[in-house]
Amino acid sequence: MKKFIAFLVVITVLTINCSDDKTNYNSESSSITYTLGISFPPVSDNEQRNFTDPLLNELNVKHIRIGEDWSFREPIQGSFNWQPLDDRINWATENNINILLTIQSNGPDWACSDLQNQNSCVYNNNNEFKNYIQQLLQRYPNQISKIQFGNEWQSDFWYIGSEEQFTEANNIVYDAIQQYSPETQLILGGFTTISLRFLAGCNGLIDSFYNDEGDLFDQDFFNENCDNIEFQTVINRINYILDNASYDLLDIHLYDDVENWMIYYENFITLTTKPVIITEFGGPNLNLEPTSEQYQSERLKLYIETIDSMKVDEAYFFKLVEGSSNPAHAQSGLIDNETLNKKLSFFAFKDYNN
Secondary structure, eight states: OHHHHHHHTTHHHHGGGGSSOOTTOOOOOOOOSSEEEEESOSOSSHHHHHHHHHHHHHHTOOEEEEEEOHHHHOSBTTBOOOHHHHHHHHHHHHTTOEEEEEEOSOOOGGGEEEEEOSSOEEESOHHHHHHHHHHHHHHSTTTOSEEEESSOTTSTTTOOSOHHHHHHHHHHHHHHHHHHOTTOEEEEEEEOHHHHHHHHHHTTSOSOEEOTTOOEEOHHHHHHHTTSHHHHHHHHHHHHHHHHSOOSEEEEEEESOGGGHHHHHHHHGGGOSSOEEEEEEEOOOTTTSOOOHHHHHHHHHHHHHHHHTTTOSEEEESOSBOOOSSGGGTTOSSBOTTTOOBOHHHHHHHHHTO
């Protein structure tokens, strides 16, 4: 992202390189039955929004997923800084863009207990979190299409607290939505690809899979580990939250091994009667797959077509400008982070969404 920010100052010059004359791309008009969105496009400030807006228009994208962080909004207890979020919400409203807001499960230092890690914390007093959520929803009533609290909570890496503590915080958000923004839907999410793989593997639906680092998990591993305490603890966490959290939709993330996505999806929906959407999909895994633009473009077509067979309502590609804290997916994006040029995958996405 640092490289991306640096390049924003020369957007006007680089626009010349972002023409539709991308070489080696053969346009094939296609259609899908669901809404394609973008997960985490750069929209944090005016420079980023000015960069992103024409690209979203060209891609015909009217659904985006963005993040929200309580620690930025109320760094000092009782002193809110709403202006940055105001600017994003107002920009989206003016441009008829639907917002899916992921509220991070961390918080300002003053609100977090000692039970915390770099991605999350358990709050000292849930009433303080409740006040923040109520303030947010009263400020933007029915302006946010969908909200989720936390992300990829199946492991304590992403949510350090217990399943009971996560459920309590999630339900605070749900209850506040019912009171202050009833047209907003709450998403429980999201389920990581690795969790979907393990669920399918331990149910005997796949023989093996690779993780992001390129490690192989095979039938011998499933036989030795699916019944152990560590795995069952995760299953218990998932089941408790599915049974006790309040939510309108469920969210899954799908990366890389698209050949198995339908297996993961069909296995997952046996756990719930709620509708499912996909707030992240992408690839390829740089540790396992080719890195050429042509390969990425062809895989993106397969991703989009496979999701179409799932009959979900929405799926959000990760992401507009490539770059990620996960090295395996550092090139999953439609715009090259070094040059800001449109990649072949940009035009593939465009063909499916017009």
